[in-house]
Amino acid sequence: MKTIIEPFRIKVVEPIxxxxxxxxxQALREAGFNVFLLKAEDVLIDLLTDSGTGAMSSEQWxxxxxxxxxxxxxxxxxxxxxxxxxxxGFEHILPTHQGRASERILFEIVGGPGKVVPNNNHxxxxxxNVEHSGAEAVDxxxxxxxxxxSRHPFKGNLDPKxxxxxxxxxxxxxxxxxxxxxxxxxxxxxxxxxxxxxxVRALCDRYDTPMFLDACRFAENAFFIKKREPxxxxxxxxAIVRDMFDLAHGATISAKKDGIVNIGGxxxxxxxxxxxxxxxxxxxxxxxPTYGGLAGRDLEAMAQGFEEVLHEDYLTYRxxxxxxxxxxxxxxxxxxxEPPGGHAIYIDAASFCPHIPPGQFPGQALVCALFRHAGIRxxxxxxxxxGRGDRPADMELVRLAIPRRVYTQSHIDYxxxxxxxxxxxxxxxxxVRIVDEPPALRHFxxxxxxx
Ligand SMILES: *Cc1c(COP(=O)(O)O)cnc(C)c1O
Numbered sequence: 018m019k020t021i022i023e024p025f026r027i028k029v030v031e032p033i034x035x036x037x038x039x040x041x042x043q044a045l046r047e048a049g050f051n052v053f054l055l056k057a058e059d060v061l062i063d064l065l066t067d068s069g070t071g072a073m074s075s076e077q078w079x080x081x082x083x084x085x086x087x088x089x090x091x092x093x094x095x096x097x098x099x100x101x102x103x104x105x106g107f108e109h110i111l112p113t114h115q116g117r118a119s120e121r122i123l124f125e126i127v128g129g130p131g132k133v134v135p136n137n138n139h140x141x142x143x144x145x146n147v148e149h150s151g152a153e154a155v156d157x158x159x160x161x162x163x164x165x166x167s168r169h170p171f172k173g174n175l176d177p178k179x180x181x182x183x184x185x186x187x188x189x190x191x192x193x194x195x196x197x198x199x200x201x202x203x204x205x206x207x208x209x210x211x212x213x214x215x216x217v218r219a220l221c222d223r224y225d226t227p228m229f230l231d232a233c234r235f236a237e238n239a240f241f242i243k244k245r246e247p248x249x250x251x252x253x254x255x256a257i258v259r260d261m262f263d264l265a266h267g268a269t270i271s272a273k274k275d276g277i278v279n280i281g282g283x284x285x286x287x288x289x290x291x292x293x294x295x296x297x298x299x300x301x302x303x304x305x306p307t308y309g310g311l312a313g314r315d316l317e318a319m320a321q322g323f324e325e326v327l328h329e330d331y332l333t334y335r336x337x338x339x340x341x342x343x344x345x346x347x348x349x350x351x352x353x354x355e356p357p358g359g360h361a362i363y364i365d366a367a368s369f370c371p372h373i374p375p376g377q378f379p380g381q382a383l384v385c386a387l388f389r390h391a392g393i394r395x396x397x398x399x400x401x402x403x404g405r406g407d408r409p410a411d412m413e414l415v416r417l418a419i420p421r422r423v424y425t426q427s428h429i430d431y432x433x434x435x436x437x438x439x440x441x442x443x444x445x446x447x448x449v450r451i452v453d454e455p456p457a458l459r460h461f462x463x464x465x466x467x468x
Pocket of ligand 1: 068115116117118140142143198202231233270271272273274281282
């Protein structure tokens with residue numbers, strides 16, 4: 018049989034609201050053409066992010082009731098800690114309220130002025146936290162990773178030659194840690210191979226520098242390794258996940274992705290001293306180390322979510338559903354970042370709207386067009402998010418992130434039809450300009466005007 022079905026049935030439903038074009042037009046204007054500023058109620062299909070938007074399972078909800086809300090030493094913490102130890106092999110496990118809290122603590126310890134932090138591609142919050150510490154964030158993804166048409170199976174790979182050159186150029190003493198993001202969110206949700214992790218680790222060893230994973234989508238990355246990397250096809254996803262973590266000295270995780278929870282994060286270390294420093298900062302801003310800014314029930318949900326995400330039926334359905342959307346768009350002549358990523362499809366807005374120059378933000382313009390036409394909320398990953406002054410981003414992308422276990426096949430088909438309709442009238446999409454922007458992470462709150 019060729020239909021891959023959702024490997025669950027639906028127990029609770031949440032209605033979504035149809036709107037008229039006129040209502041959407043007004044909502045868009047009130048939001049300053051920034052979909053982050055829309056009311057979620059006005060959105061029909063919300064593909065803004067896969068972060069914290071997943072549907073929890075009946076076992077996770079049952080865990081919520083079992084949550085031990087003791088301030089210190091809660092049973093739920095030990096269950097969470099044990100699950101993370103089992104999956105990753107790490108000794109030191111700190112809960113945080115989400116990924117950026119882990120990043121903030123890590124870079125407060127290892128960052129600072131004069132430091133340089135390489136990554137395949139820094140995610141926006143990672144870059145912001147590196148820069149906030151005074152350090153410089155450098156992206157070293159392989160060249161194929163910047164070519165939307167390249168079908169390289171591991172386009173998230175960090176280029177070891179570029180990393181070696183950086184070590185030689187700035188000196189290892191200025192590089193406190195090498196990050197590798199799995200899967201590479203800003204680069205199209207593309208996976209990193211085990212071989213690449215081994216190569217990067219070997220270089221790190223040569224320069225006596227620790228390697229850290231930004232492991233938000235570790236399970237999706239491992240599934241791609243199983244499907245694409247020679248010699249990995251017969252291994253379990255769990256075994257591959259363990260190999261990935263075995264190569265790292267530490268990791269930051271947003272559990273809102275592959276933890277399949279609405280809130281939560283993790284910070285992992287092998288080094289006792291780093292863990293001690295991080296734990297002290299955690300107490301300062303997040304909470305006592307056995308809850309780290311979360312409720313006991315959140316720790317229970319995470320412990321269960323990190324287990325369910327490794328189920329191969331789930332991963333098969335998950336990756337296929339994203340791939341289906343991507344392949345159908347390609348069939349209609351719409352360029353996406355190929356091959357389809359793990360959690361999202363990234364439309365190449367530059368080729369979708371060739372009449373809009375980067376300075377007029379073709380990605381943001383397309384985001385507005387999709388909302389206006391069909392009530393679909395997506396996000397720009399281009400020059401609004403990563404441009405600096407007059408310098409545009411490497412790519413002008415629009416990301417359609419697919420929440421975990423939330424939408425069915427017919428929702429995906431609706432999205433597909435809507436994009437095809439917008440594509441047919443793409444000449445009418447207008448560029449935008451920024452009328453108000455904050456100093457950092459401007460995409461969240463900037464306001465725009467249509468040109
Ligand atoms: C989501 C994400 C983060 C930040 O996590 P939050 O939970 O949103 O703070 C960091 N890195 C990557 C790759 C992510 O996808």
